[in-house]
Structures are given as structure tokens and as C-alpha cells.
Amino acid sequence: xxxxxxxxxxxxxxxxxxxxxxxxxxxxxxxxxxxxxxxxxxxxxxxxxxxxxxxxxxxxxxxxxxxxxxxxxxxxxxxxxxxxxxxxxxxxxxxxxxxxxxxxxxxxxxxxxxxxxxxxxxxxxxxxxxxxxxxxxxxxxxxxxxxxxxxxxxxxxxxxxxxxxxxxxxxxxxxxxxxxxxxxxxxxxxxxxxxxxxxxxxxxxxxxxxxxxxxxxxxxxxxxxxxxxxxxxxxxxxxxxxxxxxxxx
Numbered sequence: 001x002x003x004x005x006x007x008x009x010x011x012x013x014x015x016x017x018x019x020x021x022x023x024x025x026x027x028x029x030x031x032x033x034x035x036x037x038x039x040x041x042x043x044x045x046x047x048x049x050x051x052x053x054x055x056x057x058x059x060x061x062x063x064x065x066x067x068x069x070x071x072x073x074x075x076x077x078x079x080x081x082x083x084x085x086x087x088x089x090x091x092x093x094x095x096x097x098x099x100x101x102x103x104x105x106x107x108x109x110x111x112x113x114x115x116x117x118x119x120x121x122x123x124x125x126x127x128x129x130x131x132x133x134x135x136x137x138x139x140x141x142x143x144x145x146x147x148x149x150x151x152x153x154x155x156x157x158x159x160x161x162x163x164x165x166x167x168x169x170x171x172x173x174x175x176x177x178x179x180x181x182x183x184x185x186x187x188x189x190x191x192x193x194x195x196x197x198x199x200x201x202x203x204x205x206x207x208x209x210x211x212x213x214x215x216x217x218x219x220x221x222x223x224x225x226x227x228x229x230x231x232x233x234x235x236x237x238x239x240x241x242x243x244x245x246x247x248x249x
Contacts (some may be wrong), residue, residue: 013243013244014241014242014243014244015066015192015242015243015244015245016064016065016066016241016242017063017064017065017239017240017241017242018061018062018063018064018065018239018240018242019061019062019063019237019238019239019240020059020060020061020196020237020238020240021059021060021062021236021237022059022060022130022132022139022141022234022236022237023057023058023059023199023234023235023236023237024057024058024059024141024142024143024154024155024156024207024232024234025055025056025057025174025175025232025233025234025235026055026056026057026154026156026207026208026209026225026229026232027053027054027055027170027174027229027230027231027232028053028054028055028056028224028225028227028229028230029051029052029053029230030052030053030054030085030224031052032045032047032052034220034221034224035052035054035085038085038100038102038183039087039100040087040100040181040182040183040189040190041183041187041188041189041248042089042181042188042189042191042248043087043088043089043098043100043181043189044087044088044089045085045086045087045088046086046087046088046097046098046177047086048170048173052085052086053085053086053170053174053230053231054083054084054085054102054221054224055083055084055085055174056081056082056083056154056209056225057080057081057082057083057084058079058080058081058130058141058142058143058154059079059080059143059237060077060078060079060080060130060132060237061076061077061078061079061080062076062077063076063077063239064076064077064078078106078107078108078111078128079106079107079128079129079130079143079145080104080105080106081104081105081128081143081145081152081154082101082102082103082104082105083101083102083103083216083217083221084099084100084101084102085099085100085102086098086099086100086173086174086177087099087100087181089179089181089191089248091248096178096179096191097176097177097178097179098177098178098179098180098181098191099177099179099180099181099194100180100181100182101121101122101180101182102122102217102221103122103124103216103217104121104122104123104124105123105124105125105126105128105145105216106123106124106125106126106128107125107126107127107128107145108125109125111123111125112124112125113125119180119182119190119192119245121182124216126145126146126147127145127146128143128144128145128146129143129144130142130143130144137158137159137160137161138157138158138159139157139158139202139234140155140156140157140158141155141156141157141158141234142154142155142156143155147211147212147213147215147216148215150211150212151211152209152210152211152212152213153209153210153211154208154209155206155207155208155210156204156206156207156208156232156233156234157204157205157206157207158202158203158204158205158234159202159203159204159205160202160203161202162200162201162202162234162236163200163201164198164199164200164201165198165201170231171201171231171233174231175198175199175201175235176198178193178194178195178196179191179192179193179194180192180193180194180242180245181248182245184247188247188248189247189248190245190246190247190248191245191246191247191248192242192243192244192245192246193242193243194240194241194242194243195240195241195243196238196239196240196241197238197239199235199236199237199238200235200236201233201234201235201236202233202234202235202236203233204232204233204234207229207232207233208228208229208232209225209226209229213225
């Protein structure tokens with residue numbers, strides 16, 4: 001969705017508005033069968049040039065407001081780390097490209113509970129910390145979360161200036177999914193729209209994950225994260241709007 005449709009959509013049923021900034025995105029090619037248990041009903045795996053990817057993402061929330069206008073005391077700025085993959089859903093003649101979250105970590109209990117109740121998302125409340133530094137043209141970023149007494153760490157260092165991803169690139173594929181889908185405990189799936197302008201991205205000189213992720217993601221996905229990412233970059237982010245969800249069958 002481009003910035004003009006972002007403006008037009010502001011009048012619809014808004015659940016939350018915020019800014020997502022300083023996104024570190026580590027992307028790993030995986031066998032499609034690894035993701036089969038997580039695919040919501042009514043969706044199918046999305047792929048890039050025949051390859052299936054999961055992404056480990058860390059970023060910062062800023063200016064968070066419920067219903068797009070009500071600031072949340074003590075909850076307007078916080079970190080999130082999530083593991084996601086990519087799907088499609090056909091609605092009429094439209095093929096919607098979306099994201100499914102395997103796990104989402106935040107440092108605020110109320111946010112985790114609300115997201116689980118309203119969207120059925122797999123949110124977990126854990127201690128988190130971050131470090132974002134900028135020096136001339138280079139940025140150094142790190143997000144950490146504490147699982148069973150040990151810290152997991154997602155980090156990257158950029159090079160050069162940010163640019164919009166090339167048309168048809170993997171970076172464009174990763175950043176331009178504008179729908180979310182989640183399995184519902186009562187059956188079916190929930191679909192919700194996420195609106196934002198296209199992001200600029202930085203190339204990275206180093207990027208990776210450290211720690212034991214098996215407690216959150218299971219042994220097979222944790223083993224994926226032990227590898228060097230097949231693609232990594234940092235996105236600048238933008239204001240975003242998350243709309244109220246609707247059920248699909």
C-alpha cells in the first residue's frame with residue numbers, strides 16, 4: 001500500500017496507531033513444510049522466486065495510541081521482537097499479501113494480554129532492552145529479550161544511506177506485506193489490515209542472532225536462527241495504522 005492509500009484509510013475502523021522505527025530484519029530461507037503447522041485457514045504460503053522465508057524482526061514502537069487517538073499511559077514507547085512468515089489470501093479478485101506471526105515478544109504485560117485476546121496473536125511478555133546508535137552514516141542496532149534467565153540478541157550494523165528497495169527485490173517482498181493473519185482458537189482465521197508508507201532500507205555490514213531461541217520457537221526454528229541470515233537489512237519504518245480484524249473462513 002502506498003502513502004496515498006495510507007491517508008485515505010485513516011477514516012476506517014482503527015484499532016491502533018503508532019510509529020514503527022529502527023527495524024532490524026533477518027531473513028532465512030526455510031523448507032515450506034517447516035511452516036505448515038502455523039498457516040492460518042484461508043491462506044497459503046507466499047514465496048519469493050520459489051523460496052519460502054521466515055524473518056526475525058526487532059523494532060521500536062513510538063507514539064502508540066488506541067483507536068488512533070488515545071495515548072496509553074506508560075505504553076506509548078516499547079520494543080518488540082517477532083518471528084514471522086508470509087502468506088497470501090484471496091478475497092474476491094484480490095490477492096492479499098500478509099504476515100503470520102509465530103511469536104511476538106514485548107516488555108509490557110498489558111500489551112501482550114490485549115493482543116492475545118483481540119487478535120489471537122502469540123504474544124509473550126518478557127524483559128527487553130535495546131541499543132540504537134548513529135555515527136555519521138553508520139547505525140548500530142541491537143534488541144535483546146530474556147528467556148529463562150538468558151538473553152537473546154538480534155543486532156545489525158548499517159552501511160551507506162537508506163534507499164527504497166529495488167522493484168522486484170527480496171527487500172521489497174519482505175517489507176511490503178500489508179495484511180496480518182492469525183489462527184483463532186474457536187476455528188477459522190482473523191484478517192486485519194496494516195497500513196503504512198513504503199520503507200527505505202539500509203544495507204548491513206554485519207547482522208545476526210545470538211542465544212537459545214528454542215523455548216520460544218521450538219528446536220527446528222531455533223536451529224534456523226543459528227545460521228547466518230540469507231538476507232539482512234535495516235528499515236527506517238514509518239507511522240502505521242492497525243485496523244480492526246475480521247474473521248475469514
